[in-house]
Amino acid sequence: MAAVSLPTEHPAPRADVRRWRRYLADERAEGAVYRNLAARRSGEERAILAALAEAEGRHEQHWLDLLGDDVGRPMRGSLRTRVLAGLAKRFGSVFVLALMQRAEDRSPYADDDDATASMAADERIHGEVVRGLANRGRMRLSGTFRAAVFGANDGLVSNLALIIGISASGADRHFVLLSGIAGLLAGALSMGAGEYVSVRSQRELLEASTPHPDAGQAVADLDVDANELALVYRARGMSEAEATEHAAHVLSGIGERRPTTGPVATVDDHEAVGNGLSAAVSSFLFFASGAIIPVLPFLLGMQGWAAIAVAGTLVGLALLGTGAVVGVLSGASPGKRAFRQLAIGFGAAVVTYALGLLFGTGAA
Numbered sequence: 001m002a003a004v005s006l007p008t009e010h011p012a013p014r015a016d017v018r019r020w021r022r023y024l025a026d027e028r029a030e031g032a033v034y035r036n037l038a039a040r041r042s043g044e045e046r047a048i049l050a051a052l053a054e055a056e057g058r059h060e061q062h063w064l065d066l067l068g069d070d071v072g073r074p075m076r077g078s079l080r081t082r083v084l085a086g087l088a089k090r091f092g093s094v095f096v097l098a099l100m101q102r103a104e105d106r107s108p109y110a111d112d113d114d115a116t117a118s119m120a121a122d123e124r125i126h127g128e129v130v131r132g133l134a135n136r137g138r139m140r141l142s143g144t145f146r147a148a149v150f151g152a153n154d155g156l157v158s159n160l161a162l163i164i165g166i167s168a169s170g171a172d173r174h175f176v177l178l179s180g181i182a183g184l185l186a187g188a189l190s191m192g193a194g195e196y197v198s199v200r201s202q203r204e205l206l207e208a209s210t211p212h213p214d215a216g217q218a219v220a221d222l223d224v225d226a227n228e229l230a231l232v233y234r235a236r237g238m239s240e241a242e243a244t245e246h247a248a249h250v251l252s253g254i255g256e257r258r259p260t261t262g263p264v265a266t267v268d269d270h271e272a273v274g275n276g277l278s279a280a281v282s283s284f285l286f287f288a289s290g291a292i293i294p295v296l297p298f299l300l301g302m303q304g305w306a307a308i309a310v311a312g313t314l315v316g317l318a319l320l321g322t323g324a325v326v327g328v329l330s331g332a333s334p335g336k337r338a339f340r341q342l343a344i345g346f347g348a349a350v351v352t353y354a355l356g357l358l359f360g361t362g363a364a
Helices: 015-038 045-069 078-092 093-103 118-169 173-209 215-221 229-235 238-256 276-291 295-298 304-329 335-362
Strands: none
Touching: 015 045, 015 078, 015 093, 045 118, 093 118, 118 173, 118 276, 118 295, 118 304, 118 335, 173 276, 173 295, 173 304, 229 238, 276 295, 295 304, 304 335
């Protein structure tokens, strides 16, 4: 009588095993990013990041279950994620959160049959959670960071355009150098003063829109029947029905006690605007740091086309850097933002060079 062989489980294809092991390594690396970020946070942010790390642990277990005995030696996560884990451990900055936002948005689980629908949904929601955390950092950075980026970019572009335009007119190296230094000082002072006035004006507008600190104290003495409080809410954008209902709710909850905070308070946007002095200093310093770059070849004794070529190369690299930083912080593609910045900067320089040739020829 012939022996009957029992069915055996077919081993997973090697390509699937390699893919699962790569996913496992990435989940472990992403969990490390969130744990390292949580270690540098406190309160609510720490709890949120710890929950994200726990979710990555659930995903990790899914791939461990699929791999079984094929788990093999631990693979290293992607270079990007490992670098992020190191940055998170040492700095824990908004840059790491912005990069993790892009990583979560690029998750392949939605198109992989071996990942569950809940895992794909988790990754999508994780992107939104990280986006929210990153936005907190962006709000804290927005005023000073905006001044810094705009200052550096303006210094790079305006002084490169100035130097190229003066060079194209036929001026000698000494005159070009003096023009570049004058442009640096004038531009940096103008940018710093303008940024200070801009931020201070914006803060004053916000302060004028903020409810008076004594308004909340008057609520307890309002005539309930007249319900003047409803007018406040209507003036701030609520419909008549919504304002009446909300005002009635506020008044009914006061009773015999006085409110400790005004019910007409609004969200304070001053943090997003930034501080006038810090914005001015950042704008001055970053404009100067950008404007000195195209001057460097002339400071070193170069002149003519050689100096212009070196200045253009240095400015191009700096524009790529500032564009990439803006892309990272905005959660967009660093490469696209970098080349957009480069195209705009060089476009302005080319136009100025053409005008310099025109006026230089005319003067001759």
